[in-house]
Amino acid sequence: MRIETQVLVIGGGVTGAGILRDLAMRGIHAVLLERRDLNAGASGANHGLLHSGGRYVVADPASARECARENEVLKRIASGCVEDTGGLFVALEEDKDEYIVDFISAAARTGVSVEQADLKELREEEPFLQPRVKAAFRVPDASMNPFLTTEANLEAARRLGARVFFYTQVTSMQRDRKRIARVDAIQAKTGEAVEVFADQVVSAAGPWVDQIGALAGADLRIAYSKGSLLITNSRLVNRVINRLRPPSDGDIVVPGETVTITGTNSIRVEHLDHLRTSASEVDRLVEEASRMVPALETARFIRAYAGVRPLVLADRDEPDRKISRAFTVFDHEKDGLENLVSIAGGKLTTYRLMAEKAVDLVSRRLGVDEPCRTAEIPLPGSGEGRALDTSQRLERLRVPPPGGEVLCECEMVGRQQIEEIVAELRKNGHPIDPNAIRLRSRLGMGSCQGGFCGYRTIGYLYERGLVSSKKGNEMLADFLEKRWNGIKPMLWGEQLRQEQLLEAIYCGSLNIDGSL
Amino acid sequence: MKTDCDLLIVGGGLTGLVAAWRAQREGLKTVVVAQGPGSLPFTSGALDLLAVYPTEAKRYRESPWEALSELIETEPEHPYGRVGLRGARAAVEDFLLYLEAGPLAYYRRGEENMAIVTGAGTIKPTYAVSVSMKKNRLAWSRRRPALILGFEGLYEFSPEQVVCNLQDRWGGLKAARLDRSVLLDGDRRLTVTQLAFEFERPEFRDRFAGAVKPLLGQSRFLGLPAVLGFDRVAAVCRDLEERLGVGVFEIPLLTPSLPGMRLAALLKRDLVEAGVDFRQGAPVSRLDEKGGHVSAAYRTGKSREERILAEYVLVATGRFFGGGLEADRQGVREMLLDLQVEAPGDRDNWHMASFLGAPGHPINRVGVKVDSMLRPVGPGGVPVYDNVFVAGAVLAGHDWVREKSGAGISVVTGYAAVDSVLAARARAGGGV
Amino acid sequence: MTEAVLSGKARQHAREALRRLVLETGGDRCLSCGACVVGCPVADWSEERLDPRRLVRLIQNGLGDLIVEMDWIWQCTECGRCNALCPAGVDLAALIGRARGLVPRDRSPGQIQKTADLHRTVSNNMGIGVDDWLETVEWMGDELREDIPDLEVPVERQGAEYFATINSKLPMYYPADLQDIFKIFHAAGVDWTLPEKWWEGTNYAMFTDDEATWEETLRRQAAKVEQLGCRKVAYTECGHGYYATMAGYAKFGIEIRFEVIHVVALYALWIREGRLRLDSSRHTGRVTLHDPCNAVRKASMAGFASIAEDARFVLSHVCEDFVEMTPNRDANYCCSGGGGALIAGFKKARTHYGKVKVDQIDRTGADLVCTPCVNCYDALDNLARDYKRPWRPVHLWKLLADAIVTG
Numbered sequence A: 001m002r003i004e005t006q007v008l009v010i011g012g013g014v015t016g017a018g019i020l021r022d023l024a025m026r027g028i029h030a031v032l033l034e035r036r037d038l039n040a041g042a043s044g045a046n047h048g049l050l051h052s053g054g055r056y057v058v059a060d061p062a063s064a065r066e067c068a069r070e071n072e073v074l075k076r077i078a079s080g081c082v083e084d085t086g087g088l089f090v091a092l093e094e095d096k097d098e099y100i101v102d103f104i105s106a107a108a109r110t111g112v113s114v115e116q117a118d119l120k121e122l123r124e125e126e127p128f129l130q131p132r133v134k135a136a137f138r139v140p141d142a143s144m145n146p147f148l149t150t151e152a153n154l155e156a157a158r159r160l161g162a163r164v165f166f167y168t169q170v171t172s173m174q175r176d177r178k179r180i181a182r183v184d185a186i187q188a189k190t191g192e193a194v195e196v197f198a199d200q201v202v203s204a205a206g207p208w209v210d211q212i213g214a215l216a217g218a219d220l221r222i223a224y225s226k227g228s229l230l231i232t233n234s235r236l237v238n239r240v241i242n243r244l245r246p247p248s249d250g251d252i253v254v255p256g257e258t259v260t261i262t263g264t265n266s267i268r269v270e271h272l273d274h275l276r277t278s279a280s281e282v283d284r285l286v287e288e289a290s291r292m293v294p295a296l297e298t299a300r301f302i303r304a305y306a307g308v309r310p311l312v313l314a315d316r317d318e319p320d321r322k323i324s325r326a327f328t329v330f331d332h333e334k335d336g337l338e339n340l341v342s343i344a345g346g347k348l349t350t351y352r353l354m355a356e357k358a359v360d361l362v363s364r365r366l367g368v369d370e371p372c373r374t375a376e377i378p379l380p381g382s383g384e385g386r387a388l389d390t391s392q393r394l395e396r397l398r399v400p401p402p403g404g405e406v407l408c409e410c411e412m413v414g415r416q417q418i419e420e421i422v423a424e425l426r427k428n429g430h431p432i433d434p435n436a437i438r439l440r441s442r443l444g445m446g447s448c449q450g451g452f453c454g455y456r457t458i459g460y461l462y463e464r465g466l467v468s469s470k471k472g473n474e475m476l477a478d479f480l481e482k483r484w485n486g487i488k489p490m491l492w493g494e495q496l497r498q499e500q501l502l503e504a505i506y507c508g509s510l511n512i513d514g515s516l
Numbered sequence B: 001m002k003t004d005c006d007l008l009i010v011g012g013g014l015t016g017l018v019a020a021w022r023a024q025r026e027g028l029k030t031v032v033v034a035q036g037p038g039s040l041p042f043t044s045g046a047l048d049l050l051a052v053y054p055t056e057a058k059r060y061r062e063s064p065w066e067a068l069s070e071l072i073e074t075e076p077e078h079p080y081g082r083v084g085l086r087g088a089r090a091a092v093e094d095f096l097l098y099l100e101a102g103p104l105a106y107y108r109r110g111e112e113n114m115a116i117v118t119g120a121g122t123i124k125p126t127y128a129v130s131v132s133m134k135k136n137r138l139a140w141s142r143r144r145p146a147l148i149l150g151f152e153g154l155y156e157f158s159p160e161q162v163v164c165n166l167q168d169r170w171g172g173l174k175a176a177r178l179d180r181s182v183l184l185d186g187d188r189r190l191t192v193t194q195l196a197f198e199f200e201r202p203e204f205r206d207r208f209a210g211a212v213k214p215l216l217g218q219s220r221f222l223g224l225p226a227v228l229g230f231d232r233v234a235a236v237c238r239d240l241e242e243r244l245g246v247g248v249f250e251i252p253l254l255t256p257s258l259p260g261m262r263l264a265a266l267l268k269r270d271l272v273e274a275g276v277d278f279r280q281g282a283p284v285s286r287l288d289e290k291g292g293h294v295s296a297a298y299r300t301g302k303s304r305e306e307r308i309l310a311e312y313v314l315v316a317t318g319r320f321f322g323g324g325l326e327a328d329r330q331g332v333r334e335m336l337l338d339l340q341v342e343a344p345g346d347r348d349n350w351h352m353a354s355f356l357g358a359p360g361h362p363i364n365r366v367g368v369k370v371d372s373m374l375r376p377v378g379p380g381g382v383p384v385y386d387n388v389f390v391a392g393a394v395l396a397g398h399d400w401v402r403e404k405s406g407a408g409i410s411v412v413t414g415y416a417a418v419d420s421v422l423a424a425r426a427r428a429g430g431g432v
Numbered sequence C: 001m002t003e004a005v006l007s008g009k010a011r012q013h014a015r016e017a018l019r020r021l022v023l024e025t026g027g028d029r030c031l032s033c034g035a036c037v038v039g040c041p042v043a044d045w046s047e048e049r050l051d052p053r054r055l056v057r058l059i060q061n062g063l064g065d066l067i068v069e070m071d072w073i074w075q076c077t078e079c080g081r082c083n084a085l086c087p088a089g090v091d092l093a094a095l096i097g098r099a100r101g102l103v104p105r106d107r108s109p110g111q112i113q114k115t116a117d118l119h120r121t122v123s124n125n126m127g128i129g130v131d132d133w134l135e136t137v138e139w140m141g142d143e144l145r146e147d148i149p150d151l152e153v154p155v156e157r158q159g160a161e162y163f164a165t166i167n168s169k170l171p172m173y174y175p176a177d178l179q180d181i182f183k184i185f186h187a188a189g190v191d192w193t194l195p196e197k198w199w200e201g202t203n204y205a206m207f208t209d210d211e212a213t214w215e216e217t218l219r220r221q222a223a224k225v226e227q228l229g230c231r232k233v234a235y236t237e238c239g240h241g242y243y244a245t246m247a248g249y250a251k252f253g254i255e256i257r258f259e260v261i262h263v264v265a266l267y268a269l270w271i272r273e274g275r276l277r278l279d280s281s282r283h284t285g286r287v288t289l290h291d292p293c294n295a296v297r298k299a300s301m302a303g304f305a306s307i308a309e310d311a312r313f314v315l316s317h318v319c320e321d322f323v324e325m326t327p328n329r330d331a332n333y334c335c336s337g338g339g340g341a342l343i344a345g346f347k348k349a350r351t352h353y354g355k356v357k358v359d360q361i362d363r364t365g366a367d368l369v370c371t372p373c374v375n376c377y378d379a380l381d382n383l384a385r386d387y388k389r390p391w392r393p394v395h396l397w398k399l400l401a402d403a404i405v406t407g
């Protein structure tokens, strides 16, 4: 396949998606290639916290300012992806008073809104919060669904003529002196080769930016910092809870729709694939987080996942937590490359701003002087009166309509929602499998981790003729194996029973591990 | 309230039921305390004996007995190894004769394993199946033209999945679905439960047969998801066969699984009618023990504590799913008597990197270690109680999921444990 | 329900109360396996078709208020089949119970709460005064004495061994049934008494989760037993009354110095002891048995005596053609009137899912459906009429009394 376009965007995380939309809104023709499905990198493996900036006020004021501004913007333009829960910073008895003082003054300096909370009120609002809290502050943190966010950005771009290719991995680049003349990619599902001819190339490949840079002969100095997150099967807090101390392990608890997400930590890794979370990491995160929310000690955890932050290095020996979480736009002119821009670092919270900066540079190079308007115009599904409302979704399925059975009982995903997702995937020419459906709903994200609903989804795909021969069963096994990586570290207590039931069904009753 | 009994069986899964059945027949006054339903309602109702051995090689074995002899040779600590071939044969033979004569008319293929079609379109090896799956095996082994029928809205079963996965090896296989409106009035949901209720009604079967007849074509068999009633499956199958003129069979589904529930119901009914005192719900929460001897068990539920005095105790509490074992972040525990169990190192080592791969997860082999009398042992292999025995899934040293030996281990060790009780009793001069 | 059941504050309270309870009762252990759905006779049949799994999930997500406002919680018969099949030990019945308790008392449907209120204020469900009660007892005793001249019906007898409870529907609607009961106690030759108050053998407060009333009525009855110095309570043929008493004593920590025995266990005991001489040939028709959920499955699950085997033992002495219905005992289906459903209204739904019961009975070919529970009796009677079936329910006391050989 041969593609010609003004701008090629590499990477289908939230940054790439934001860039694609921004380009499209400035009337620039663009194409995005993603080696897997949406949010395959850090964008699909983060805390889902729309930062107020509070976390960074003391150590990284620049980031704090950015967060504070973008927090307001996103609550407006991405309202359909955000549940405006509000957040808290809580100091426990063992936490240092000096930090509290620093926190308050730094917040004032950086424009992060902070308001002292009444501890008695708090106990009612957050029944599972540690009762021995010595001080607490309200901040405008919120819970954000990164999958909806990326998809909404992509959809906005598609509506303006941009194109998105999933399972299309960039493998090499042909350089013609100061320019990338051609980008080669391969489609994983079909093996088809893709050649892209673009005036400008934007690499939004997250921690892979150094690899993409290397393909073009550009040297990017990136360190990889892995962070792990744990999920429980129920929502134990109503607001984002942050520990009021210098950023450390296990000090944030986020309510994510139907679940609670606990994390995170920071561990240097050498490789980006096959990330795993070890038992000792899990133990430490549970212990730390349960100091703030004691119920986490006995809560039912269902999954662990890990993402990698690309840390832009000035000095390789700097401790990771000290490295700025602000982002960097590399314009590569110094590498002698005129048509490559790389962008990395930053946050989900600042994706839009990152996209704006990257597209400003590209526009300049292309001689386009349309201004950025992404902060004004809402995303599809967002805007006035639209919010991410889990209750509404669940309420609708309380009594499922005839023909609209619930396929995923844990997360209550109905057949109708799946029909819509499948129609959308078909329209956009994207591969259809249980994982693609999972990313666009919450199917398979609950207690059974896809064990029951994955099976039903395959049955549905067979029924609709969307898979044939043995393909569907292969997809099922593949889906179960993919989920397994995040299930394995969490197998004790109830989740081990769940695993034993599923293994018994698949291997014992159905013999899927060795069908004759 | 207190109860005196010869044998208290803790656990109402297949193991507990089998042991109670045998104990009562041997004249032991038996009480079963079962906290929950155990695994049986979730199984396919097909009884596996041993079909894959060695598991590392995922080697399928046509002859379970041949595989069993090898296993006993090489793995003396496996529950089968503990019981031995003779004991295993005698138990399986006796238990199957009983099931074959009963209302579920179990069926086996001589001494060999058989293969049946599952709802996932996979082929599962097993040793014995209930009457409703007999023709499942026949249809598949002869590859006769067959219609696999599903129901619109029954998301537990996709006939297309079965057909797509098997059609390259089974010509004349086709899929169809019945619309709910053909069968039911109003907008009622089609679920396994709903269909099972309906299939027990002659009026429904009449309507069903009318709707299916035109779809059959050349088919000689009709395969349906396992929803043919709760406890009259033989009659329902027969009636459908008469109405349709083809062989009718059931295909096991995910969960919950009616064929397993039927077997559980049948066993319970027969036990209770034979005089076993079966109590489900409140668990055994503690035991009186002194000097390696257990004298009484206590059951606590929503009422006052209930004491049960017992001469012998059989622990048949299952694994993690049944509740016999529990894991926390630190390790694995046996829940009733804190019997010795060893986890395979720290949690990172409990499971393999692949969910479905060979040879199976190390944690699956964790369990209670026993001597050849099935008495739990402590360090050094010495029995820790003189009147406690252990049977079933809770035992160490097996991985029934990968061996395909689930029901077999329950039956074989359930029988053997009762043998041990009888022997101990005879030694103590009790006699029956 | 048309207008909102819960006000703002009550709604918030309902959400948090249920969310807490779901954790305490093991709701987060749910494995999504669906066994409860297979067990439940109303999940698919009622109009709201709520799946127990979804109930747990909604509560976990802080939407318990929606559950509280559903008719479904009242159509549920609290039969406990879901609990019995749950491999994770989730106490679904407790959740339903609590959800009912969160409905403002004046909004609970039908007659359940009114019944409980009467029980508390007047000492029995039907609001029968002491004089009326004594008069009815005397009248029935007098009538019966025409057949049994030496019959005695002791009331308020100090130090009697047995304190008998009576379902208030008897003096109210079926006084003649009292005669059967008198006849049995008399024939058994035991030392027994009826109290003048607190003889009620039901407890509807359990079904609205009105814990205060539940506890108070139990304490008042216990005090009465102790005042009379009785050592045993012969609990009448009422499943939920028996259950509410046994479970309630433990739940509220009520210390008692007497034993509560279901009267069916006593019938069996008296037969074994040779106190009752019976002629099983008096009933020529075919009899089947409907096991009351509360006195069988739920009793056994809660850890106290089930009457399943005793009922069968008694039946084997009072009729000749006994046939089991399937499923039975712990696996039996509800009569369609359990959990207070019988007096909660929702007749249509109840009749609808009662079809399961009707089919079960039809298959036995029985003429009489014996059930040792007044509530089951009425529900089965309704089903027989609504489905125009020839079979009729019958109390065990009736079969037993008729089979007693006197003289």
Ligand SMILES: Cc1cc2nc3c(=O)[nH]c(=O)nc-3n(C[C@H](O)[C@H](O)[C@H](O)COP(=O)(O)OP(=O)(O)OC[C@H]3O[C@@H](n4cnc5c(N)ncnc54)[C@H](O)[C@@H]3O)c2cc1C
Residues within 6 Å of the ligand: A010, A011, A012, A013, A014, A015, A016, A033, A034, A035, A036, A038, A039, A040, A041, A042, A043, A044, A045, A046, A047, A048, A049, A050, A051, A168, A169, A170, A171, A204, A205, A206, A207, A208, A212, A226, A227, A228, A229, A264, A306, A307, A308, A309, A343, A344, A345, A346, A347, A348, A349, A350
């Ligand atoms: C543990 C953790 C927790 C976090 N929590 C938060 C939080 O709570 N709030 C917040 O605001 N931020 C958070 N962040 C940061 C946030 O997740 C990231 O800043 C953001 O997701 C980065 O998005 P991205 O699109 O730049 O990169 P990514 O999401 O990593 O996207 C890069 C994409 O490029 C693709 N790609 C790579 N190579 C190729 C190739 N050769 N061809 C085609 N495609 C390729 C990858 O598949 C991937 O999809 C967190 C990060 C981590 C790691």
Ligand SMILES: Cc1cc2nc3c(=O)[nH]c(=O)nc-3n(C[C@H](O)[C@H](O)[C@H](O)COP(=O)(O)OP(=O)(O)OC[C@H]3O[C@@H](n4cnc5c(N)ncnc54)[C@H](O)[C@@H]3O)c2cc1C
Residues within 6 Å of the ligand: A500, A501, A504, A505, A508, A509, B010, B011, B012, B013, B014, B015, B016, B033, B034, B035, B036, B037, B038, B039, B040, B042, B043, B044, B045, B046, B047, B048, B049, B255, B282, B283, B284, B285, B316, B317, B318, B319, B321, B322, B323, B324, B336, B391, B392, B393, B394, B400, B404, B405, B406, B407, B408, B410
């Ligand atoms: C989903 C699934 C599918 C299967 N499919 C098949 C199949 O197709 N073929 C096959 O042959 N095998 C199959 N099996 C395996 C096999 O049936 C089981 O391994 C076997 O039945 C185990 O029986 P058990 O009685 O030892 O344990 P369980 O069935 O787990 O029973 C344990 C019992 O002990 C009770 N208990 C635990 N603690 C206490 C306590 N303290 N007090 C009172 N009671 C207690 C539990 O409530 C339960 O009743 C399957 C198993 C599962 C789970």
